[in-house]
Amino acid sequence: MKHVDDRQPPGWPLKILRLFIKKEYLEEIEGDMEELFRDNAEHFSYRKAKRIYAWESLGLLRSSLLKKWKTVYPINRSGMFKNYFTIGFRHVLRHKFFSAINILCLAIGITFSLIIGVYVLNQYNINASLKNVNNQYIIKSNWKVKEMGLEFTTFGPLAKTMKEEYPSLVTNYYRYNPVTNVVSAGDKFFKEDIAIGDTTFISMYGFPVLYGNKEHPFTDNSSAAITETMAMKLFGEKNVINKVISVLTTRNGLKQDYKVSAVLKDIPYNSVTHLIGSNYTVFVPTVGNNYYGGGDPTEGWNGAFEIGMLELRQGKTPQDLIMPFRQVLAKYTPENIQKNLTVELVPVRSYYLNDHNGAARKMILTLSLAALFILLMAVINFVNINIGTSSYRLKEIGLRKVFGGAKAQLIAQFITEAVLLTVMAALISLVAYQLLRPVFKQVLNTEFESIFHFNLAAIIYLLVLVFATGFIAGVYPAFVLSSSRVINAVKGKIDTARGGLVLRKTMLTFQFTLAIIVFICALTVSRQVSYVFSKDIGYDKEQVLVITAFPKQWDSAGINRMIGIKDALSQIPAVKSASLSFEIPERKPPNSSEMQLINGDGRTVLIPSCGVDENYAATFGLKVVSGSCFAQYGGHIPNQVVLNEAAAKALGLTPESAINRKIKIPSAPGAALTVAGVVKDFNYSSLQDKIEPLALFNVRDWLAYRYLSLKLNTTNIGETMARIRDKWQEVSPGAPFEYNFMDEKFQSLYQSELQLKKAANIATVLNLVIVFLGIFGVVTFTLIKRTKEIAVRKVLGANISNIIVLFAKDYAWLILIANVVAWPLSYLITNKWLQSYAYRVNQDIIPYVIVCGFVFITAFTMIAIQCFKAGLANPVKSLRTE
């Protein structure tokens, strides 16, 4: 037998065993393994024995034999953490002033971030609850010439045809026609938004049904679905199955009766039912409806005014439907349409975010950035103050190090402390959030859930927000403080004082830069908003009462009846003028007419058109440049048209030469139009759009109306309103008195601007509060550190103003640099935003100077007050300290 000792078992399996097997088992197992190894080495080859050894070693890695990792370190770590917490709390309590600044800033930052975070989550979740939302699409029409049709409507039969001809691509469709009219039951009647559409929509989008059949909510063509709110309004209860509601149609005062077959839970905001901003409460089948008299509007390929939506088969994409759409259009529509129209499928899921050129997305981005800035500034304050006040901690750090505290442990301690402080701030934030919910609900126009109803995403966001903030705030001070050398630390000197100072100043400059940018942007938004509200928009929106003109009986008899009502209302002394029209100046009219000047240059121009009456110019204060707004005396002259200056120019005319010129409409051969007058350009839609050509037809030729506008001239608005209401009920019984004032309508055009203004103002205030709190903290501890210096200077003859200048000088540079950086950036940002308005305020230096001056004055006042206090102290006392 050879010497067994020179045949050693392989090394690496042994290492594995020693690493993983429980210590108390190790001796026995190692021994067993070695004994077996030697047996095997005798019986088999050395190599085989080694192989068996390795194999068996791996086989030993079983849960019952493995180390429990928790018990690896005999040190009780929870005790250490408890100590960190205790020390942390004591530190917070000892330096109440700095802790208060830290916590306050963090609380402001977290509150704002929480509010914005919840807002963003809500915005992203719009449409998320719709059934199969990833397969739902809206048919969008892209017209080569914008005036040819609307973007969000299409041909009535298109959606249905797609489903019928391409069942392998399309599983379902929904079309609807949005109308507003009177819905009544018994003696109750209300103006409601009604969707006349396919009966597929409840099951297609999975809107919850409270009462009625979930699978087939519509029993037949004379059944209707209404929302719970509507049910309460009409009947005072929710279960109203089989009760009858009547919908007023546009035909001769006719009503159509429907039996309620389903009551829906109130529908939250989504892009299917809120596509054009209305809140539908009544849903009736399009088949068999008599609303227009022309029958079902989803039939026939002659008009593209129906909203269409498709549900694609799982796995199919809009790309798969490009060719089918082309083929269907080629089959059913005239060549002119095929050339000018491309149909696009827009996903419902992201429709809200992308709508209006991504307005929602932009708002989200802007607000998120604002929240991030505020949070960042709070974190910077924390870092600044923590490093600045770190000299108090140096002895503690030194001691910990002397007694064997590792750097990693110190880092852990400081980060724990920062997280602790952030958690305290977060608790304040939660209370603040709960209290501020109603305020922000108003500003941002969304529901903010109570913290007790947060969903998982919101809770995760909150936790990540708090812990990430705490970690980021704590990590830099932790590394700087923990790396101070033991000797210096025990002596209480900070090694990195100079480096820390530069960094602190850089961060202060950065804070100022951010604050100045946000401030300038907020001022610019305010200026643009006040510009919008004070600009001469070409018409007079004050004291104009806009009544929704019910009943909508869109024929000659109906028009004459409505004009009778108008004349009756005009009798009221406070009513200066009254006008019946299809549009008021709140949007670009969706209808357009192709116009060609007879004996002109042969050009055809598509001009947005609507119907108004002869009092329109007087009621809205439009300036008639030439001719008149239709015949003012002697009754109706058919086929007259009034143009705005832009339209006259587009047709190649001047206001003077336009009068009495004849215009033909190539698509509708018949009597030519005569230009009766030209009005001065006015902003009939938002100031974002340039004034485009507009043609006003006589409402008697247009045969449709929606509004009755009254120009009032009164100081006693209450009494006048009461008289108008009484008169209305007398002359138009059975029609609800629904009204707005034109200035309110105008204001609602700029909802998002007003929101932005409020949000920007809030952000500015918060930013400034945090920045000045930060400066306050930094100045305070610099003064504490330089107490002796101040005393020496005073002893040597300096007066208080010298000392103030000494400190102010430092910060003057900071603020100056911040301004130099912030101005061009602010200019770029505000300029980009202003570019989206065709009519905008001119950028000038005023907001920049205001902001700069404000920041300088406030910062210096604060520094001066603090220095003054420090400078007043008796130098002898200061010199004695220590």
Place this chain on the structure above:
Amino acid sequence: MKITKLGEFEELVLLTVAALQEDAYGVEIKRELEERLKEKLSVGSIQSALKRMEEKGFLTSEFGEATQKRGGKRKRIYTTTTYAHKVLNEMKEVRAGLWKSIPKWAHNFKTV
């Protein structure tokens, strides 16, 4: 008798420990059992069975002698507890009772 959590393999290891008396340490148990079962067993399976049963109170153990073959490491000698004997006996009786209650012709029945 309440059902004790003693697996088939564990029972075999336990019986081996009882049979080997003071020789009952890891390698010897493995050797004995391999011989009787006529199949290779891994160290890991034996060790984990031993540790599990020690935890359950069927076995106790103490360090024994160290040999040069073992690289100077001590053996761990396992001994069965009285509880283990009680459980083993009970299991034997249950088995015996069951065997008795199988009718004699039951085996033949199938082969008819």
